[in-house]
Amino acid sequence: MKVSSGSSPNLRVSKGIRAAAAIAVLYAVLLLIFGALVVKVELTPGSPAQWAFSQSPRAGVDLILLPGFILLGAAALLVGARRATKGLGCGLLVAPFALIFVFGTVGEIVDIVGTATPGSDAIGALILLGAGLPLWLARSAFAEWARRLRQVQWFGKSSAK
Secondary structure (H helix, E strand, O other), X not given: XXXXXXXXXXXXXXXXXXXXXXXXXXXHHHHHHHHHHHHXXXXXXOOHHHHHHHXXXXXXXXXXXXXXXXXXXXXXXXXXXXXXXXXXXXHHHHHXXXXXXXXXXXXXXXXXXXXXXXXXXXXXXXXXXXXXXXXXXXXXXXXXHHHHHHOEEEOOEEOOO
16 A cells, blocks of 8 residues: 555544543643643742742743643644544554653652652552553554554655565
């Protein structure tokens, strides 16, 4: 199968992909709520964040960086969910969850070995479950997308074997 690099083959949209996309939308909404709370705390006069910003020479960068990453993450989740439900590939749907899962797993291991409270461990486990579930639901579609991506002709050279 020869596919030009400018087009994306339509993939079958399974129930698993639809469920993973719904979880991605929920994650994006929760991420935006969290981002709004972060900005509120950062801008509240007299808060510890305000004191820390007054001591930091790069306070403006710190004030923009975390909310900016939060907006970027929410946008990636929403665009990934839309692309996946339209059959345009699920790479952008899977990538944010894979990052959360990989870094979260390392963080949870450190927390469990360290001095984290059982409540903190439970919250981390729920976050990992929330990130792992869409990965598990999208596994077959991601495998098909990756197989088709290997067949794309990149810069005039076929990578299909």
